[in-house]
Amino acid sequence: MHERWLEERHHEYYYKLAKKMDYRSRASFKLMQIDDRVDIFRDGDRVVDLGAAPGGWLQVAKERVGDKGFVIGVDLRPIQPLPGVPTIVGDITDDATMKKLLDMFQGEADVIISDMAPNICGHYSTDHARSIDLCTYAVNVCDRILKKNGKLVMKVFYGDMFNDLLKELERRFRVVKVHSPDASRPTSSEVYVIAKGFLAETRVELEIPDEKTAKKREFTVKGNFV
Numbered sequence: 001m002h003e004r005w006l007e008e009r010h011h012e013y014y015y016k017l018a019k020k021m022d023y024r025s026r027a028s029f030k031l032m033q034i035d036d037r038v039d040i041f042r043d044g045d046r047v048v049d050l051g052a053a054p055g056g057w058l059q060v061a062k063e064r065v066g067d068k069g070f071v072i073g074v075d076l077r078p079i080q081p082l083p084g085v086p087t088i089v090g091d092i093t094d095d096a097t098m099k100k101l102l103d104m105f106q107g108e109a110d111v112i113i114s115d116m117a118p119n120i121c122g123h124y125s126t127d128h129a130r131s132i133d134l135c136t137y138a139v140n141v142c143d144r145i146l147k148k149n150g151k152l153v154m155k156v157f158y159g160d161m162f163n164d165l166l167k168e169l170e171r172r173f174r175v176v177k178v179h180s181p182d183a184s185r186p187t188s189s190e191v192y193v194i195a196k197g198f199l200a201e202t203r204v205e206l207e208i209p210d211e212k213t214a215k216k217r218e219f220t221v222k223g224n225f226v
């Protein structure tokens with residue numbers, strides 16, 4: 001009961017703050033807190049936001065990279081226009097969406113952020129497995145467009161495959177840390193992985209078939225995922 005009360009207070013606090021400060025989601029504060037703590041964004045950075053709807057992280061990223069920076073968002077759901085921030089409606093697990101992202105982004109990213117979450121079914125290990133699956137796609141985006149020494153911030157629902165995901169990230173980045181911002185619900189299983197210093201040794205050259213011939217293809221991350 002006490003836990004539930006705390007949870008509701010916490011939710012309400014960030015909900016009201018987001019409304020007051022004109023952010024599109026409570027999630028904005030998670031990214032702000034992560035950036036304040038571990039220093040993600042630099043002026044002029046180029047950023048890809050995966051799972052960007054309704055746009056709270058896009059707003060924060062855009063503010064923090066400034067006018068010289070560039071931010072693009074991808075989501076299954078349409079995102080209300082945000083000045084200077086292009087968005088793509090699509091599933092990042094589809095080749096066609098990946099191709100669109102690469103066409104629109106043109107070049108390397110300094111930072112990839114992913115707040116992607118599966119539709120929660122309430123079954124802990126299923127939700128965890130789906131979250132891990134989305135994370136492998138975010139890692140694949142890194143392998144395609146993250147520049148050497150680039151950074152990744154990614155949400156994961158914690159569970160038994162978490163350590164294998166960390167191992168995959170440790171193969172790719174100099175520093176990998178796990179963080180739970182205050183704005184995350186106290187009882188949530190979500191954590192954020194922050195990886196810095198992309199080694200670019202797993203870089204995959206793009207060879208995405210054009211849209212007409214594209215079949216859904218698995219972007220598998222090499223390594224010991226189970």
Ligand SMILES: C[S@@+](CC[C@H](N)C(=O)[O-])C[C@H]1O[C@@H](n2cnc3c(N)ncnc32)[C@H](O)[C@@H]1O
Nearest residue numbers: 027051053054055056057075076092115116117
């Ligand atoms: C928690 S919300 C993101 C909130 C966002 N960071 C914000 O601050 O407004 C998670 C999002 O992930 C998106 N998502 C889930 N699977 C996806 C996929 N395969 N491709 C693209 N987006 C996906 C969902 O549609 C949902 O909007």
